[in-house]
Amino acid sequence: MTPEQMRDASLLELFSLEAEAQTQVLSAGLMALERNPAQPDQLEACMRAAHSLKGAARIVGIDAGVSVAHVMEDCLVAAQEGRLRLRPEHIDALLQGTDLLMRIATPGDPGGEAAVPAFLAQLAGLLDPAAAQALPVPATPAPAAPVLPEPPVASEPLPEPAAEPEPHAPRKAGKRTGENGERVLRVTADRLNSLLDLSSKSLVETQRLKPYLATLQRLKRMHGQGMRALDGLKAQLEASGQNAEVLQALAQTQQLLAETQQILLQQATDLDEFGWQASQRAQLLYDTALACRMRPFADVLNGQSRMVRDLGRSLGKPVRLVVEGEKTQVDRDVLEKLEAPLTHLLRNAVDHGIESPERRLLAGKPEEGTVRLRASHQAGLLVLELTDDGAGIDLQRLSRSIVERGLSPADTVAQMSEAELLSFLFLPGFSLRDKVTEVSGRGVGLDAVQHMVRELRGAIELTQVAGQGCCFHLEVPLTLSVVRSLVVEEGGEAYAFPLAHIERTLDVAAEDIVQIEGRQHFWHEGRHIGLVAASQLLNRPATQDEGHSLRVVVIRERDQLYGVAVQRLIGERVLVVMPLDPRLGKVQDISSGALLDDGSVVLIIDVEDLLRSVEKLLSTGRLERIERGARSGRGVARKRVLVVDDSLTVRELQRKLLGNRGYDVAVAVDGMDGWNALRSDDFDLLITDIDMPRMDGIELVTLVRRDHRLQSLPVMVVSYKDREEDRRRGLDAGADYYLAKASFHDDALLDAVEELIGGAQG
Structure with missing residues (x-):
């Protein structure tokens, strides 16, 4: 060119x-x-x-x-x-x-x-x-x-x-x-995601300075205690009449320690200042990177006012759109996903809600209809309210349509509340239009909107006042990159429940738990709430502390409400979402991962999937009762497994799978780290990957087989490589088992481990 x-x-x-x-x-x-x-x-x-x-x-x-x-x-x-x-x-x-x-x-x-x-x-x-x-x-x-x-x-x-x-x-x-x-400037979304990921990791790294500073402060205190002990020793020596050479040597030692104390004091002060500044810079970097992903809500409204106006003109209805909160900041990914449902709701308001000018004048309303869209922040969520000043919903017509479609008997419909009747509008294929037009009647209605809102981990609610209009209330996260969560501990592992799905947390007394039709419930705010154990849902050992109450997280997904009993509440955290390795596929009950401030891994719960698991356990009758004060495996030695893999996702998943079976699992990040762990501790099994930095799996297995203490240790190679030459290399190096699997969320790994070393407790 x-x-x-x-x-x-x-x-x-x-x-x-x-x-x-x-x-x-x-x-x-x-x-x-x-x-x-x-x-x-x-x-x-x-x-x-x-x-x-x-x-x-x-x-x-x-x-x-x-x-x-x-x-x-x-x-x-x-x-x-x-x-x-x-x-x-x-x-x-x-x-x-x-x-x-x-x-x-x-x-x-x-x-x-x-x-x-x-x-x-x-x-x-x-x-x-x-x-x-x-x-x-x-x-x-x-x-x-x-x-x-x-x-x-x-x-x-x-x-x-x-x-x-x-x-x-x-x-x-x-x-x-x-x-x-x-x-x-225009920047790709991938680059912004990468910047946010790097800034979140830098924020975590600065937290690692805190234990070093604490150790330095402890060393300073110990140094001071040592100097005071020398002062006491000097006084005793002087009182006992020691010769001058001994006292002079002691004085030189005291002088040297005094100089080192000054250096130690200065280094501790410098490290404290550096740590504070580093954490402030990292927090500012993270906040700035996050702000780069945020855009004003007005960006999703490009063309919407025009669409409402033109649609009203084509239907013979003068309509205008009034927007409030255009500058409300929202993640660009959320904005893109909101465009389709908002467009549908706006078209729905003009077509179904706003009456013709003649009917509006007869009802004492202005000839021009108004659709109002309001955006605001509330508790880490984007709250949208879309209202119209139309005729509202004819509940009698809605009731007739429900009965005619065979969705519910007439006597049942007659006893339904307004909210229950309105919920039928969100069913697939449901429409109040008898004939298909260019705007309505195709059966693709509010169910599609509800589905898109759920994909955003949000919720939608419809209310109406007859003759005065409808109101759609939407709540979605401000960002999909960051999620405000309640972090809990179960079976020694950290899990996070998104706050958007949490109704409340509470302590439930043991005597308040009742059995109804074979299921456990407790009474709260005028209704029975089903109680399930997080240990069973997440396949963790039952380790509920002994006591007279349970720590319960009440979660909600649409009309479903359940209490999940957990071992311990850690607290509320703002987590940077880290997608799981796509090779793992869909991990049951888990949506993604994140890192806590100390660098440890926490898995973010997929609440909708978790409730499906609850329903499945209920339908099969396998929901376990929560035994208060029970502890499993106390005092029994468990077999130890060392997992060596440079992939954080694979490493953590193997650790959780084996831990759920009761094995005591340690991890290493590469072959060199694994070799050091094998030489310093005892294990019953080694599971290693092949391709790793510093020392690959073949080299590690070769070293194990050459070591007299480790040569009888069972070794399993787990790798995504399934070629025959890769398998032959692993077995020739001395591996006892070679597992080539594309994912680990089945029983293949666990069966292989039991085949090599038996159950977790022999």
């Missing part, structure tokens, strides 16, 4: 960026002018946007863009000068021109330029009806169902231009301005 071609390519990209920004200004301004056509500030903003696009299109040589922007500018100038009063048909045409400019500026959309002649004829007809009659191309009426331009997706960074554009270009290469005038 020649330099001239590279320069042209960069200018086309710049024009696309210019069109993206200016068409947003045009859309917002034109909808404001529709409500008040004489707003001079909005007329000026729209005219300047059209003028800028005309100049940008002329620079890059897009004649179609010049023509469309020019005729739009003429229309807006006429409105500014009072020669034209903007009517709804003018706004329709100008909005179509806005869409057309975006299509022209979008690479790979050949239909944009083809639609230009019809648009020019349409707008010319509106400006000069007499001249329009002489034109061969008739004016195009406003479409019944407007087609909105898809929002541009910018997941990859734009390539840097090879040459500086001309001085009169709309914007300099690689530079955009934000809402506050700052310079804005």
Whole structure:
């Protein structure tokens, strides 16, 4: 590509960026002018946007863009000068021109330029009806169902231009301005994720300085005690009449210790200061990296106000969207996933909720309907409230539809509460529309919205007031990268319950646990709550402390409510989500992992999956009773297994699998670390990977077989490599068992261990 071609390519990209920004200004301004056509500030903003696009299109040589922007500018100038009063048909045409400019500026959309002649004829007809009659191309009426331009997706960074554009270009290469005038750069989501991951790890690393500082402080205290002991010894020697040489040597020792005490004091002070500054910098780095992923809620609303307006026009209903909390910060991934459900709810509000103008006037309401969307932060969640001032939901019609569809008997429906009736609207395929239209009646309704909200680990609730409208209340996490959780301990392992699913935590007295139909329950706030043991759900040894009460986490998923008895509550933590190795597949009841402040691993509970496990145990009758004060395996020596693997995920999963079977498991991060562990401790089995840094598994097995003390130790090689030559290498080196599996969430590993060394307690 020649330099001239590279320069042209960069200018086309710049024009696309210019069109993206200016068409947003045009859309917002034109909808404001529709409500008040004489707003001079909005007329000026729209005219300047059209003028800028005309100049940008002329620079890059897009004649179609010049023509469309020019005729739009003429229309807006006429409105500014009072020669034209903007009517709804003018706004329709100008909005179509806005869409057309975006299509022209979008690479790979050949239909944009083809639609230009019809648009020019349409707008010319509106400006000069007499001249329009002489034109061969008739004016195009406003479409019944407007087609909105898809929002541009910018997941990859734009390539840097090879040459500086001309001085009169709309914007300099690689530079955009934000809402506050700052310079804005486009960065890929993967790079932001990597930055957040590195910053979270640096935050954890700074916490490792604390034990070193504590040790240094303890050493300083011991040093002081030693000096005081020497002072006492000197006094005793002087009293006993020791010769001068001994006293002089003692004095030299005291002087040396005094100098080392000064050095130790200075080093402890320096380390304390360094640790504090490092933790502050790491926290600031983490907060800044997290803020890079956050975007204002307004970013998801691009085009939504226009969509509500156009849909209302096509249905003969004047409707406007009022947004509150546009600057509420939300993770960009959450914003992307919210766009589809919000669009569906907004269309649903216009189609189902807002009445026709005639019915609204008869009901004493304004002719124009209002849909209000409010965004706010609450307890680490993004709370969205979408309300309309429509007619609400006809509960009698809803009841008839439930009975007609055979979803529930009539006598049962008659006794249902309003909330129970409204819950049927979220069932798959349920619709109150009798016929299919372009907007409704296809059976893809609120169930799809609920599914998308659940994928965000959120919840949705519908309330309504007859004749006054409906309200959808959504709660979703502010970010998918960070989750606020309650960390608990069960069987010596840490697990995290996302706070969004926790109703409360409480202590349940032993005498308050009752048996109902063979299941354990306790009474709380007017209802029976089922009680299950975390040890059974998570396959951990039952180690509930002895006492008269249980520590219970009450979790909720939609209408399901269960109490999970845990060994110990550690506390609330903000965890950086670390996805599990995709080779593991779906790990039952676990969604992801994280690191605590001390660097230890915690697994984040998949609450929805956990409750499915509870239902499965209930249906099979295998739900165990919680024995208060019971301890398993006390005083019984367990067989020890050393797991050597450089993958944190695989290492931790093997440790948990073996630990659940009762084995005492130690881990090593590579072959060298494993060799040091074998030489310093006793084990009943070695499980090792092959490919590892510093010392691979083959070298480790070879060293074990050459050592007189370890040569009889059973060795298992577990590797993703399943080629025959890899298997032969492991066995030739001296391994007793070679396990080639793509995942470890089945019984293959456990069966192999029992085959080699028997059960955990022999």
